[in-house]
Amino acid sequence: MIPQTLGALAGFLALVAPGIVFELRRERRRGRHQETAFREASRVALGSLVFTLVSVLLMTALQTTGARLFVSPADWLTRGEAYSREHLTLIVVSVAVELAVACALATGFEAFFAHRRGEAATVQQRSAWAQALRADRPPGTRAWAHAQLENGTSFYGYVRSYTPSGPLADRELVLEGEAMTSENDGATKVIGEDWRRVVIPGSKITYLRVTYLDAATGEPADVAYATREVTDK
Incomplete structure (x- = not known):
């Protein structure tokens, strides 16, 4: 089902945002796994639902203390469009606060679980090619590469461009x-x-x-940067 109005689209994005935040932070620590789109979407939807419900419950609990900072869900459901017209600003503020609280909960829970699992480091979502070449x-240097091919042929030259990721x-x-x-x-x-140039298929x-050479002189760069060998097949 595709949202037909701007408001419906904004509501849909607000609903799924907490789950997306949780998944993006989780992938930074654990890396991305190959899985079906249905399974990934289901996990995002479930996470969003949980964080949204907790956020709404917290805001409702705050309302019961006598503070009238947010919309009244009961009045909104009872009066419908008339209530929306009368309290449009309050509705916008309430949705924004709910979204911020839900995303904060997603961030906090992900950090808590990562700490318990000892996943403190961040996993870089880039290939070895992108790491070594960029x-x-x-x-102030240029990448000078030696590409060894399957048939034994070698090519040496400055790296002009490359495909940074995807299947080899x-x-x-x-x-x-x-x-x-x-x-x-x-x-x-x-x-x-x-x-002028040689185009080499990654599969070969x-x-x-x-290695890295000074862009102006062509001399080797700082010796602290050793020659790197890339074999990310």
């Missing part, structure tokens, strides 16, 4: 530079003077070695 690259069969690596080199059966040939790469 995240680990020092400022769908990834591609592009090398460039005047010093770009091809090596096959012990014969080494500089091909950068004749060919046995391993990928990366």
